[in-house]
Amino acid sequence: MRKSCIRILKKNGEPIRRALLDMDLLDNNSRICSEGDFLYLPLTAEPQDTELKLLPGDFELTEQDFEEHKGQLKLENLMNDVPHFEVIGDIALIEDDVSQPEMVAEAIMKVKGNVKTVLAALGPVEGEFRTRRFRRIAGEDKTSTIHKEYGCRYYIDLEKAYFTPRLATERSRILAQVKEGQTVVDMFAGVGPYSIMIAKKSNDIRVIAIDKNPDAIEFLRRNVELNSATNVEAIEGDANLLAERFQGLADHVIMNLPHNACEFLDAAIRLCASGAIIHYYDITPEDDLFGCSLKLIEEAAGKADRKTEAVETRVVRSYAPRQFNVCIEVRVI
Numbered sequence: 001m002r003k004s005c006i007r008i009l010k011k012n013g014e015p016i017r018r019a020l021l022d023m024d025l026l027d028n029n030s031r032i033c034s035e036g037d038f039l040y041l042p043l044t045a046e047p048q049d050t051e052l053k054l055l056p057g058d059f060e061l062t063e064q065d066f067e068e069h070k071g072q073l074k075l076e077n078l079m080n081d082v083p084h085f086e087v088i089g090d091i092a093l094i095e096d097d098v099s100q101p102e103m104v105a106e107a108i109m110k111v112k113g114n115v116k117t118v119l120a121a122l123g124p125v126e127g128e129f130r131t132r133r134f135r136r137i138a139g140e141d142k143t144s145t146i147h148k149e150y151g152c153r154y155y156i157d158l159e160k161a162y163f164t165p166r167l168a169t170e171r172s173r174i175l176a177q178v179k180e181g182q183t184v185v186d187m188f189a190g191v192g193p194y195s196i197m198i199a200k201k202s203n204d205i206r207v208i209a210i211d212k213n214p215d216a217i218e219f220l221r222r223n224v225e226l227n228s229a230t231n232v233e234a235i236e237g238d239a240n241l242l243a244e245r246f247q248g249l250a251d252h253v254i255m256n257l258p259h260n261a262c263e264f265l266d267a268a269i270r271l272c273a274s275g276a277i278i279h280y281y282d283i284t285p286e287d288d289l290f291g292c293s294l295k296l297i298e299e300a301a302g303k304a305d306r307k308t309e310a311v312e313t314r315v316v317r318s319y320a321p322r323q324f325n326v327c328i329e330v331r332v333i
């Protein structure tokens with residue numbers, strides 16, 4: 001069947017396949033095909049301009065004939081409208097306002113053989129520790145699982161600590177920037193998806209992973225062991241207070257606390273060695289994606305007599321209508 005698709009060099013295929021998957025744009029019902037040096041990735045829908053800007057690498061949007069996966073049971077065959085859901089380890093998450101959740105859960109478990117539990121989120125992530133509550137719709141009565149991402153494994157209890165698989169591509173972008181011999185401070189580390197992935201790149205990278213949520217730190221320590229990462233220091237505490245201890249040590253400071261990261265900018269600047277990069281995440285409106293946050297970072301640096309150079313600004317994903325999760329990268333001199 002003829003479909004819209006992405007054409008990309010085979011050697012650059014994996015990051016874009018992963019990004020399309022994160023954005024629900026990869027058509028899993030069709031078989032990815034190749035011709036010469038190129039891969040063709042089938043799409044569920046024509047990407048919007050903002051989505052195209054999020055895709056990594058040099059690619060072309062085109063059309064191609066694809067074979068359907070034969071004999072494979074599809075969610076589309078079991079229900080008319082497939083609601084949005086995501087899979088973390090062997091748990092599928094649906095929203096609580098999905099109509100006929102039991103029917104949806106049964107269909108998901110039938111099609112996704114590895115899913116053992118379907119949970120409905122009872123609201124958005126909330127509170128200081130960015131957690132959510134769930135109700136069980138089908139399967140085993142549990143909220144914990146082990147999720148695999150880029151060769152790492154993460155134990156998570158979804159009610160006790162934050163985790164999203166939707167940042168997998170973003171994490172790999174940060175990973176690419178960290179070099180051997182460098183020190184990384186992950187100020188809001190959660191169960192460790194940035195910290196552990198970076199630590200696994202080289203034993204010669206020092207990772208200081210901070211989180212205020214005692215459960216997140218307990219899981220992070222468990223994940224350090226699970227992944228045999230010897231170079232992660234997991235520290236429970238307030239990132240603002242702990243900055244003093246690691247003053248001037250960091251080559252990279254990761255600030256993944258959208259909405260509130262601005263309250264920690266003085267501490268982040270204090271952590272920076274000369275030339276360090278701050279990776280600052282925020283949720284911003286369409287009409288001021290980066291300006292306001294860049295100004296806040298510059299002001300915090302100015303207070304400490306430091307200068308900044310903008311390195312990169314990018315949209316990570318859409319968050320709500322006209323609101324985007326963005327990453328701003330700034331060098332602190």
Ligand code: SAM
Pocket residue numbers: 128129130161162163164167187188189190191192193194210211212213216237238239240256257258
């Ligand atoms: N970086 C992780 C990830 O990508 O999965 C977790 C990000 S989550 C959005 C933000 C984390 O910041 C939560 O785990 C929360 O417990 C932690 N947090 C909130 N306030 C904090 C503070 N004052 N100091 C340190 N960590 C804090």
